[in-house]
Amino acid sequence: MTVLRFLTAGESHGPTLTGIIEGMPAGLELAEEYINRELARRQQGYGRGGRMAIETDQVRILSGVRWGKTLGSPITLQIANRDWENWQVEMAIGLPDEEVDVDLVSRPRPGHGDLAGMLKYRTRDARNILERASARETAMRVAIGAVARRLLEHFGMEIISHVIQIGEIRAQRFPKDAKEIRAQAEASPLRCSDPEAARLMANEIDAARAQGDSLGGIFEVIVLHVPAGLGSHVHWDRRLDGRIAQGVMSIPAIKAVEIGLGKDCAVLPGSKVHDEIYYDASHGGRSSFLWRGKRWCTSGGFSRKTNRAGGIEAGMTNGAPLVVRAAMKPIPTLYRPLMSVDVLELEPSFAGIERSDICAVPAAAVVGEAVTAWTLAEACLEKFPGDSLLEMATAYQEHLESLVP
Amino acid sequence: MTVLRFLTAGESHGPTLTGIIEGMPAGLELAEEYINRELARRQQGYGRGGRMAIETDQVRILSGVRWGKTLGSPITLQIANRDWENWQVEMAIGLPDEEVDVDLVSRPRPGHGDLAGMLKYRTRDARNILERASARETAMRVAIGAVARRLLEHFGMEIISHVIQIGEIRAQRFPKDAKEIRAQAEASPLRCSDPEAARLMANEIDAARAQGDSLGGIFEVIVLHVPAGLGSHVHWDRRLDGRIAQGVMSIPAIKAVEIGLGKDCAVLPGSKVHDEIYYDASHGGRSSFLWRGKRWCTSGGFSRKTNRAGGIEAGMTNGAPLVVRAAMKPIPTLYRPLMSVDVLELEPSFAGIERSDICAVPAAAVVGEAVTAWTLAEACLEKFPGDSLLEMATAYQEHLESLVP
Amino acid sequence: MTVLRFLTAGESHGPTLTGIIEGMPAGLELAEEYINRELARRQQGYGRGGRMAIETDQVRILSGVRWGKTLGSPITLQIANRDWENWQVEMAIGLPDEEVDVDLVSRPRPGHGDLAGMLKYRTRDARNILERASARETAMRVAIGAVARRLLEHFGMEIISHVIQIGEIRAQRFPKDAKEIRAQAEASPLRCSDPEAARLMANEIDAARAQGDSLGGIFEVIVLHVPAGLGSHVHWDRRLDGRIAQGVMSIPAIKAVEIGLGKDCAVLPGSKVHDEIYYDASHGGRSSFLWRGKRWCTSGGFSRKTNRAGGIEAGMTNGAPLVVRAAMKPIPTLYRPLMSVDVLELEPSFAGIERSDICAVPAAAVVGEAVTAWTLAEACLEKFPGDSLLEMATAYQEHLESLVP
């Protein structure tokens, strides 16, 4: 019996996206407005195409919440597709009443799942694949992640993301305080906390648009006030780093995931990679720290001066901020299309075009927050009992107190 | 009901490591010698410490195989600890008969799970954590991966790994043919297919040893002849890239995972990242290709000239070789130890020392092969029926034929 | 990775019931009308209360199906609550705009989950429990089971149910042919294939209603043309009998589950319990048999003259019809209520009353069909590959042929 689980459903141009969450404790305050704020954050960002205008996503909670609080029963989330009326024939659930003329999508787009999906599911119509493979599905993952985030907030955790690279432009000067990173990122259409880099990134995106090309980049997710002791070393699939990596790598277009120093670990010697341990009795049970270069406490006085591990040692949180980075490939739909093959004619052809963005890294960062929140919520529910928020809070507090030696 | 699953157990200095695999089809030829070869590959590598000499790991198959073939029932694998007699008191299962004097391990080592585990499991003896958090557990994961590999081989897949970076030394000149990469890597104590780089890597390790320091690096796993259509885009946790990322990130000391171009995707424009699609009717249903820069076929004539995606689009294999890279941090146990705290005294102290290696990247590459093999075997058993190898082979062949348009 | 899974959600008086199915193959014909027919079957039956009139359940398919066929992506099913407008304040998702007066349900009903749920989830309002514990949830399980049934039908399986006991009245004379059982049961408001017993059952229900009491009973589910080889003996949780038992026992109010002879096995000696094995080469690969007392073939000529095992030996189907029985307790809400305690006053009180039925055994039989269909669909997808109906059908056919020695 998995403690916490969800399923999502919905085609990009179908009537709705739907998600069901099973396993959330009773008594958590949850409002549609809260989820809608997260959905809105995902829809922002420099470099988006036309669809974002159509889709001011609004969630409806259809079960599991009463009078503003969760009941402990499954939570249904649903986002209607505001463009559905234009797709009712092409994406009809039932057989159409009379003969209608709908073109097959027969020119698979490189970089998308079109061809692999057609071969796997044995269809010559890529629409049968691309509707579900679309990044539109991440709207529901953000909604689901918002519920997880609501839980984590209750225990004082804060989830932040910022974009640190778009194409060749890399942010160089980050604020020292993580909350300042958040403030800057939230104010930036690039979700970048380095304003000068953000300006150059926007130029880069404009240039790509002009050339019918697209861009990827790198984002970072930071979670503050994560308690020590989530995840575990005892079995490979309990390791939190692996589970975070699965979540983040499964976001469409992500091709690399890093925790803490990430790839830079490969270059540095051990003496410059591991975070030495200190003790200071004046610190209480609660983790308290600033960000880069400032001393922080894992708990009850055990502290570090560095966080190269990104908050995870041996698959467990160590009380330091969780730091995850992901590299996103450029959007695969190019307005100056790549070469492909028409699977009906078996002749060379330009790839098809579905309405698309030029760059979606700022949005992907918000999705990254959501999937990280979910994984942490799972880990919390594995460590603390989850029938009611009251029990969870009691056990959480007891755990924090136990950290003081 | 999960199609394929396993559990591993065993402390580093306990009597045995044990693993049980449930869900392998009946009729697969499997011998202890085959698994032992993989175990031996893991034990090699420049930079290992003293323990490797003790542990010439030998597996025993204790169930699930009869007369050289799997039965379809759970397979038990067991590796005895040849050093157990020296640890029978310290690691006794039962209470000792009389008072014995065993020191607590009270100085947690930065970079290991010692401190996080002590806080999580509420113990002041880090031995209760480190025995299971030890990379010794990866011996069993290699044994289990060997069984998966045996299955994949039956369908023509080949799994290769090589080391491409140790500390600051990065391999530059790779052989063009993947099989040549394998040949060179297998012959190299650094598991590196660039002999000049290998020589420099050995020097780097010698220097680190001299300084009481340790080194990490990067390895790459390549799987040839992967059929198109494993994994899926339809739900986030069916995406094969995410599942591979979980497996690889959960190997101890891994801090980054990349597929295909990986982080380089972030820098390049879409026009240089996606793999254009071609068609050539002269190719049959079987994928056939060379390695970098050579044309290869996903299946039945659909081909690509590049493999920047690393063989996965939208969470599905596309018929190209699977390419996964991982960055490993340096071994956390340093012979010139880092600062820590004695949790009994709450006073500063050097971290404790457990017998350790200087660099384990070549071994980690073999573990990387094993976990990748396992994930692919899972995906195969989700796509093809798994009661008997006979049924699986029939369906596999039928799938290959279906790929021809 | 579980091959096939679903989640359901929805409170009894909330806006909707929702279900998501993940893992169905692509290419299966599926229409809302098909599911609605099953929903209608659940709503029939002598002894139902007022709610059945309100709820002519209609499902909407919101994803996973296009132009009448499944896509392989998750399938969303949704049933709107036609009575929702009357419950919008009492069951409001958000906080009400102004002070409204809603009574707590503070008198837990014996036999329901009211008290256990209040203690578990720490609420004094039984509505927070009973809305989800309500048998209303079984409407969605029937909808989900209908999708499974659609799959099974494609492979020739037929699922039948009939009521064999209501209170003290037990059906005695069953038709010999299973299809005749079905015909009679479908025509009977008691879902009973013995018309004389049905008449007495109706009287029994009338008498219970007159006394403010309620009745339970026993139903039987029969599945014809189940292929040999579903489920497995190799691990306890692969055994199909156990999985069927879980599904059926988890239907609200079920207190006993039997397979084949069931409890009668305890009385008879082995010589009268086990089904002897015969061989007749004239039978083809397809199982072909009549019902009780007639010779039937498991496959390819192996046949039995009896089916005391109910189609399962060692957790595997043996090719005989699957026979499952369940005993349902009487509806716990009594119009002449039982003693309880008001949890606010801590004083004795009659149990509260929610609108309810007198007897729901005929409906429960339809739910029993649905959960059995689901379990069989899972087992099929574990044995046969599930990306597309085409692959599944090919493997299924190959399996049937393999049964001929």
Add this chain to the structure above:
Amino acid sequence: MTVLRFLTAGESHGPTLTGIIEGMPAGLELAEEYINRELARRQQGYGRGGRMAIETDQVRILSGVRWGKTLGSPITLQIANRDWENWQVEMAIGLPDEEVDVDLVSRPRPGHGDLAGMLKYRTRDARNILERASARETAMRVAIGAVARRLLEHFGMEIISHVIQIGEIRAQRFPKDAKEIRAQAEASPLRCSDPEAARLMANEIDAARAQGDSLGGIFEVIVLHVPAGLGSHVHWDRRLDGRIAQGVMSIPAIKAVEIGLGKDCAVLPGSKVHDEIYYDASHGGRSSFLWRGKRWCTSGGFSRKTNRAGGIEAGMTNGAPLVVRAAMKPIPTLYRPLMSVDVLELEPSFAGIERSDICAVPAAAVVGEAVTAWTLAEACLEKFPGDSLLEMATAYQEHLESLVP
């Protein structure tokens, strides 16, 4: 991530049975002797055959326990087969060095999985099936259940079983106090708490042996001091009754499972089936009750005078004793064998004979205790936090206190 899980492995005549448990909390006292006592209880019982003499099962703990306490890491249990030396050729793991002559088992035994398994796994040698389908596997399930039982005992739960029917003999007079039932059952070779019935049962078994026949029966498992609030109504697969039914029905030869009144629910009206609720402030937080006919408290003063529900309402424990019954079919191997077919010759033949018992109901009762214990341990670990026994005990105590209104 499942909270608690296990795998078992091992053929009946292979070298060992092995089990791995993953997810047990740290700090639980666990000794081999404790498990061996449970193994010995399974080996007793009137009606067993010759094998029981060979197999004085002894478990070895090979991981997860240090100095008498669990570590939180996976626990390996292993039982060596004392008869292995006689089976080393017939059940050889590897290919034999030279040609040896081993007969195929080609005459499948009705009632066993022989034929279904041969058809499923495509083998003509029933040994490849029967070695794993053998009830020998239940020795490992008892060992694993013993670990779960150890956990439950820590929270005051007591697990009792007794045999209430063998063939046509049904126990009539049970002791009123459950602990007296246990005392009588433990002292009886029939595990029957009614000495007169036990005497008749032994006669029944003697008669069956004389005729080359076999017998089944019914056993009951009772768990005392189960806290209210385990399991849940919120999703079908969280319902504890369903999960118990799966566990018990998956014991070899079980054909019916009942909870509380079981099938008798079908006959009685609601007014005689549901357990009325009372309140008595003089009762504390701890459940305290006697057995049949005596008043008992679910918790904190809420009490019942009856326990027809068997301790479960809406899939949740209600604080009353858990009562589960199962019907076991007669052993399928008959010394006066049934008719079968030789699958090599395709000619009628008597079924083969493997060494077997006449009646194994007393042993099955012990297995029933073990699987029930496991399911309850899962439910406890879902409700209470499971890293360490200390945290679990704290949350458990807090839960008990919360039950007092």
